[in-house]
Amino acid sequence: MSSRRSTSVIAIGAVALLALAGCSGGNSANTGGDSAGSDSLVIDTAFSIETTDPGHTYDPTGNMIAKALYETLVDFEGSDVSTPVPGLASWEQNDEATEFTFTLEGDRVFSDGSPIEAKDVVFTLQRIQGMTEAKPNFLLGGLTITEVDDKTISITSETPLLQLPAILANPALGIVNSDVVIENGGTTDGSDTAQEFLDGTSAGSGPFVLDTLDLSSQVVLTKSDEYDGDEEAAYGRVVVRNVSESATQLANLKGGDSMVAMDLNGDQVSGLGDGLNVESVPSGQTIFLLLNQSEAVAGDLANVKIAEAIRYALDYDALLELAGAGAVQATGVIPPGFEGALDSGVEQDLDKSKAALAEAGYTGQTLKLQFPNDYPVGGVEFTPLAERVQAQLKDAGITVELAPAPFATELDAYVNGTEGFGLWFWGPDYADSANFLPFAPGLKVGLRAGWAAEANPEIAGIAAGAAAAADETQRSDAFTSFAEAMQADGPFVPLIVPGRNIATADAVTGAVYNSVWEMDIAEITPAG
Known part of the structure; x- marks a missing residue:
């Protein structure tokens, strides 16, 4: 066995898998037949989602949806999760890796057109710290988060924390519009009641906004008119459907009823046939x-x-x-x-x-x-x-x-x-x-x-x-x-x-597995 460190860029690790709950089979999205060539993107996956409130989500499907609705301070490019890159902010750190300073870049706005400010970042992260029962709460343990000015946030750790940028790329730490969330029950003292609101309306700055959420059947997203980042949505409407059986996902993909199938097994992707593509990569499990x-x-x-x-x-x-x-x-x-x-x-x-x-x-x-x-x-x-x-x-x-x-x-x-x-x-x-x-x-x-x-x-x-x-x-x-x-x-x-297999119709491209958020929906575009 070799001791040389691996430097290859491999799509890795899904967050820890939870039991996949699903009851839907065929076209639960009501897309009316062949989805190719329309302004809608249809994705089939076996749901592991409990909410669209990023402060409470920590499931594979939930992370994928949160990535589409909310942006984080830090990001990764494509499937490469080896090197964090600036998201909403760039950062510096001290030599001891205990003090990090994040600076918001540009004049970015939320989906209602209001500016993203340091107060929104501080509220978002302190809200999660206050909700001790929230699944992402442990990610922020031992951190002190303060506002320096409208564009600057200081995060300090009790111990060296070189992994902090990677942690902050998790979609569960997506930045919310503090004014909107506070108006709808958001707090930082543990008494937060904003989840119900955020299950009906998104309050982020991502390329999509939430249209409807049905935890048993589908999540519908629409393109954000106010989005001013570098990942503009190529589709006006995205339907993510709960299709628990991989055989049904395959049938939908072959029949043109969907454009992406996320849960095919190795045998199913070995003979997809013409008109379909697959990306098979190692996971992080x-x-x-x-x-x-x-x-x-x-x-x-x-x-x-x-x-x-x-x-x-x-x-x-x-x-x-x-x-x-x-x-x-x-x-x-x-x-x-x-x-x-x-x-x-x-x-x-x-x-x-x-x-x-x-x-x-x-x-x-x-x-x-x-x-x-x-x-x-x-x-x-x-x-x-x-x-x-x-x-x-x-x-x-x-x-x-x-x-x-x-x-x-x-x-x-x-x-x-x-x-x-x-x-x-x-x-x-x-x-x-x-x-x-x-x-x-x-x-x-x-x-x-x-x-x-x-x-x-x-x-x-x-x-x-x-x-x-x-x-x-x-x-x-x-x-x-x-x-x-x-x-x-x-x-x-x-x-x-184990491997992860994402199969697509050849009418689309960019459906790439990522260990942190499963797949970046905004990166999927019409082929050619």
């Missing part, structure tokens, strides 16, 4: 095995050397056969495309596996593999994946018993750290490698594996150094060291980074 290191949970199987044995026992190419288009091998706990990701993953080596088993003192005990059997990730079904892992480990002399359960049941065991051997997944909350430090001993995912900080002080120290780094080069090196150390001595076995 990582599917991995967890070996619990708590003797109270795993008994005499609580040995990190068993994880090492499993790492070298597996045939990763054979596992990838189950994942389909766009998927790649997970090279470590940091997936490809993120800073510090390793260039290549572990290769099967049965001699190393047997040596690790001997060092662990393994004598044929049965490992019970627990996993959710009703929750595919990126088109990857866990049951056939678990069966293939079981068969490969049997060939390597490791006995595995499968113990599937519904997601809701198994999630409690995973979160509470009571799984001895588990098959799970992890995705980033924002586009930065800091999202993967929780795998370290003593941190969230590490503790779910019964891996306390004292179990490996060296890796715990590397993670702490990466988190506290104020220098970009130092931080990048620390993430690489963390990824290497986790592959060598961690209780996790990274398996697969």
Whole structure:
């Protein structure tokens, strides 16, 4: 495995997936047949959206809609989430990466024509800080946000926070028109009641405004007449429909009833035929095995050397056969495309596996593999994946018993750290490698594996150094060291980074997957 940092630009990581709720099948948009050639854009996806209030949204579909309605201080270009760029504002930071100054650029306006000012930024972010129950609230923890003047905002952190620009690109932190939201129940003290208003009317500066919202069937957007940014909408009307079945999405796309299908699996995109295009890329989700290191949970199987044995026992190419288009091998706990990701993953080596088993003192005990059997990730079904892992480990002399359960049941065991051997997944909350430090001993995912900080002080120290780094080069090196150390001595076995497939009619272009907001609707234009 190589330690050189990955510099390739890969579309990465969806925010953590939530259960996809959907009941609609065919043309719930009432678009009247063939959508090509009209001023309307029809997009089919399986809904994961609870609101169009950016301060409460934190779901894949919700983020995509928020991106169309609201602008953020910081942005990313296309599918590249490796380098934050100015959105509404440019920024500077001190050498310690604890003080950031954002300056609003140009004379931008909201959808009602009123100017965007520093007070709107401060209200937006403090509103989310005040709503402790809001999903994006944790993104702004430990920050002090103040207005310097009409164009300038100061954000300070208690600790170095080089990832702050990447955090501020999240659509959940889209800037709202403070005057309008305050008039309709918006506050910063936790008593906010503006969500109902924002589920009916948008109050942002994005290229679109909200027309109608139906959480069970569709969201309709219309072009903003006041938009004065550099991403002007190419369509006057956009209908995002809740089509939960990928087969129905494919039929709609082939029949001309839609122009974009966001949830086709690898088999479906392998033979789309003429007139249709597909973008297949790795996501930021990582599917991995967890070996619990708590003797109270795993008994005499609580040995990190068993994880090492499993790492070298597996045939990763054979596992990838189950994942389909766009998927790649997970090279470590940091997936490809993120800073510090390793260039290549572990290769099967049965001699190393047997040596690790001997060092662990393994004598044929049965490992019970627990996993959710009703929750595919990126088109990857866990049951056939678990069966293939079981068969490969049997060939390597490791006995595995499968113990599937519904997601809701198994999630409690995973979160509470009571799984001895588990098959799970992890995705980033924002586009930065800091999202993967929780795998370290003593941190969230590490503790779910019964891996306390004292179990490996060296890796715990590397993670702490990466988190506290104020220098970009130092931080990048620390993430690489963390990824290497986790592959060598961690209780996790990274398996697969699933793919994401977005299929389109050849009448449109620009439908590109982005790990932060799924897809930028404003970038979709008529082909040619």
